[in-house]
Amino acid sequence: MVFAATLSTVHELGYARATVDRIAAAAGIAKTTIYRRWPSKGALIVDCLLDAFGPVPLEGADRAELMSSAVRWIAAKVGEPGVGDAFAGVFSDAVSDPALREVLSAQFQDPYRLALQDALGEPENRVLFFIDVVVGTLLHRMGMTGEPMADADVAALVEMVLLHFADGAAST
Amino acid sequence: MVFAATLSTVHELGYARATVDRIAAAAGIAKTTIYRRWPSKGALIVDCLLDAFGPVPLEGADRAELMSSAVRWIAAKVGEPGVGDAFAGVFSDAVSDPALREVLSAQFQDPYRLALQDALGEPENRVLFFIDVVVGTLLHRMGMTGEPMADADVAALVEMVLLHFADGAAST
DNA sequence: ATAGTTTCGCTACCACAAGTATCGATACCG
């Protein structure tokens, strides 16, 4: 499968050295075949991440459990080999590439945003802020250290957002 | 000045299209001159950011005012034309480039980390977490939308970290 | 002022990666 080859190549070589040529070689197909199926390297990675993440498991009796499990779930996913690198990589490319930013925002972020809005009963801007905080923190740690965030810090992150998004919170 | 030319070029064209050639042209010098002074594009940007940010203005009577002013300061800096793009850009490059990551961590993050440790009396891992949350959130918003974070959301960010880092907080 | 040294600008170049074009082979379908 192309997705598996993509993740393992990114994991081995990092995002920048994981060229489309190498990914294709790892998947046993030709580079042209990849470009027949995806319009760009970024689109391939976004699809790959969608496959790797799957739907959010929105479990939990109350809001606190819901948010806690969502944060831990995404932290665990980002920590999987290759996933965090690929995520940080597309995100990086998207900064200077409005087209890729659109793909990332519409195809990747929006589904999770809508699911969270529905499950938490929060308005769009609050959920977007929630995503900024959680994903931004995880990616910043990953980008600065090259390693996923340790469990203790993930716990702190969970505690922080629970406190801020507690039912009676003011803000925004 | 090279720094001004760098920021304005990044602001106009985005990080990826702001090639070293174009930056040099905007500064009225040759590309080779840039590479005589900086070993890589990333190092140039880091120096440029150091110049643009300057030292943290750690003012405030108590911890809350200190942290609040620090968060608002960095949010304002990231919102300046070109600065946010340049910041997100180097950060992006650093993900796949351990050497640049080292430069970014040692020359850019560490001075602010040490100043914050000193001013807040917090251990290293807590200050690193603080930086991950604040900078990560701001950059994620910038990367996803292309625009700096609005004041209302910056206010929410301030409120969130103040709540989490209040004196009696547990965690980590 | 003049000779020597350093620095800078310019042109050309290399390595490498994204994305495209072409062609031949292969597999699939009627």
Place this chain on the structure above:
DNA sequence: CGGTATCGATACTTGTGGTAGCGAAACTAT
């Protein structure tokens, strides 16, 4: 068995980071 659509391999274009070498300009010291 014939036709069609897909895939693989190769070669190519374009753009960017980074380097080499040369000549001119500026600065220093006597």
